[in-house]
Amino acid sequence: MLLPRPTTATYGHGTFLLDESTRIHASGATAETAHWLQSVLRPATGLPLPLTGQAGTGLTLALDPELPAEGYRLHCGPDGVTITGADSAGVFYGCQTLRQLLPAETYRAAPVPGVAWKIRYGTVQDAPRFRWRGTMLDVARHFMPKPQLLRFIDLLALHRINTLHLHLTDDQGWRVQIMRHPRLTEAGAWRRESQRGAAPDAPGDQRPHGGYYTQDDLREIVAYAAQRHITVVPEIDVPGHSQAAIAAYPELGVSGEQLETGTRWGINSNILNAEESTLTFFYEVLDEVMDLFPAPFVGIGGDECPTEQWDADPRTQELIRQRGLADSAELRSWFLGRLGRHLAQRGRRVFAWDEILEGEAPRDTLVASWRGMTGARTAARRGYDVIACPDDLVYLDYRQSELESEPIPFGVPLTLADAYDFDPVPDGLTETQQARIVGGQANIWTEHMDSPRTVDYYAFPRLCAIAEALWSNADRDFEDFQERLRTHLRRLDALGVEYRRVDGPMPWQTRPGVPGKTSSRVAWAEFIDTLVAPIKT
Incomplete structure (x- = not known):
């Protein structure tokens, strides 16, 4: 249930569990992203996730310049998770995918007891459509x-x-x-x-x-x-x-x-x-x-x-x-x-x-x-x-x-x-x-x-849809997006984002009595057409 939709994602049987023994293996150009990954995983999991430059079981960050720019490959198996990026940006985006593969509680800012921090075995390969x-x-x-x-x-x-x-x-x-x-x-x-x-x-x-x-x-x-x-x-x-x-x-x-x-x-x-x-x-x-x-x-x-x-x-x-x-x-x-x-x-x-x-x-x-x-x-x-x-x-x-x-x-x-x-x-x-x-x-x-909470209402989840349009390939499947969005909204809930619900605004998100200024799409298109007349070629 990843968002934006990745290029490919295949899953197998079994899971890898983050626990007290899990380490993050990174060095050189991946070290900064490793520190960021620690900062976002530690609050909810309560795990130390120490950083080491040595290879081993756990979370491994690496570079592969043969991958497309900003692209990454994430593989999860019995030895842990390896995220390989074309560049430091690719490694970072692979880490964002890692967060989405964990339970939504990962996005909370204090320890959440009783959660198994499991990642399903599989491979995600991904790269953006636009720069x-x-x-x-x-x-x-x-x-x-x-x-x-x-x-x-x-x-x-x-x-x-x-x-x-x-x-x-x-x-x-x-x-x-x-x-x-x-x-x-x-x-x-x-x-x-x-x-x-x-x-x-x-x-x-x-x-x-x-x-x-x-x-x-x-x-x-x-x-x-x-x-x-x-x-x-x-x-x-x-x-x-x-x-x-x-x-x-x-x-x-x-x-x-x-x-x-x-x-x-x-x-x-x-x-x-x-x-x-x-x-x-x-x-x-x-x-x-x-x-x-x-x-x-x-x-x-x-x-x-x-x-x-x-x-x-x-x-x-x-x-x-x-x-x-x-x-x-x-x-x-x-x-x-x-x-x-x-x-x-x-x-x-x-x-x-x-x-x-x-x-x-x-x-x-x-x-x-x-x-x-x-x-x-x-x-x-x-x-x-x-x-x-x-x-x-x-x-x-x-x-x-x-x-x-x-x-x-x-x-x-x-x-x-x-x-x-x-x-x-x-x-x-x-x-x-x-x-x-x-x-x-x-x-x-x-x-x-x-x-800012009003910005939340106007921006989300429409910005989720636009982000996918900019990252993923040109194919569109709105029903599939909606299904993945339902899972993604749990992440936004954990982050405290006051997005617009599917059935409309909550009472405190309305502004009764404050006038608006609306237009039909036909009338608006005609108006815009007059504005752009000087630049048409």
Whole structure:
């Protein structure tokens, strides 16, 4: 009952029992994973599981570079369990499978008496389908404190997710400490209230909200994730979705007026100006971000940037003429291109939403296709690498059913079955173009998720389905997935994950009286089609 589904799994008769005599045999590149394995098995089992570099009966971790990247082979027999990985990541994923082969009580954080810690004889051979298996977490709309973020990283690792895309800035909050520009967090990290619900006329909740990660916090988060073979990709969203930055430094805005950190959801007309001084400001921001995050990609947003302020501003129009640009649309591409060149000087690549395809994108941009799969097809045909994250299949803030009890129902219904049908590779591409699809990710926007337990409800078990779509081969068997999920939910129960039950939300997971904003799939598809018209090829 493994999840994600492995490539092959065969089982025999007999079991191996973990007991007081069991040792973990590991050395060199596998030692770090062995220490992690000790840390997750000891609490519930109460077993010492000492680490030794000598071969013997017990749990053995080894490397075999002939295996596929991130792949592993787990064999259990009378002499114990041997996990052989192509690399350290493969060994780690093999250890995650070992945990799933043990009783679900293994996931508890204190000794569980009366449990036989048995592993069935057999062999599991496995490797991932995609290199990028991601989840985007929006910590700008609602801040997730560090301990809960570390817990979330553990949940991603459990599901073989290897990329955490952190949406660190937006109109409603700035969450990364920047030493050269301290007011970004002093002023931009909090707002006086939040919109309560999704309706345009929804009231404010009259409750201040805020928080940010210090640079020491972020170094810790990045290192913690790396130990679990997760790369943390930061995103600084510009030139739209930038009101928190403008609230901290009004000179970054078009008008120069003092604004407050945003309190309303949706697309905001307050955007950055296009002065050289603003670019210099964000070069300095990105320099500190790159010092904190060693990921090869840095997100710069580029999405949902209305240009009305630029269109009406004489100074911006003068800059457009001076730079030989045609209009505000070309100015946006120019702005993002300048940031892209700055990143390239530090050996990093741009990661941006598919709106970047509406102009000339930096040549090595990694495009996140969110408005359906049009961006994925267009980018792949133009020779860009692609992360598929179509909103109607992987936006986990969307409502999970048509039930009236769904909390703050938003968007189209995105069921567990819908999430399981996600395939990052769109149709209509040649084999060469298909190779440009490097993976996919789920996106968790948190306008309506004001606590980690609410994130649990929206994310799980749909994230389990998406994780399998990204790890396992393209074959789909939803009935088989559901059967394995029933076992897997016992593991999530042991971890205290407050996932959505199959029959709907529990009473405390509802939000009666808080308005939503829903759409039918037909109407939503028509709306998305109008948005992507400028990039269709």
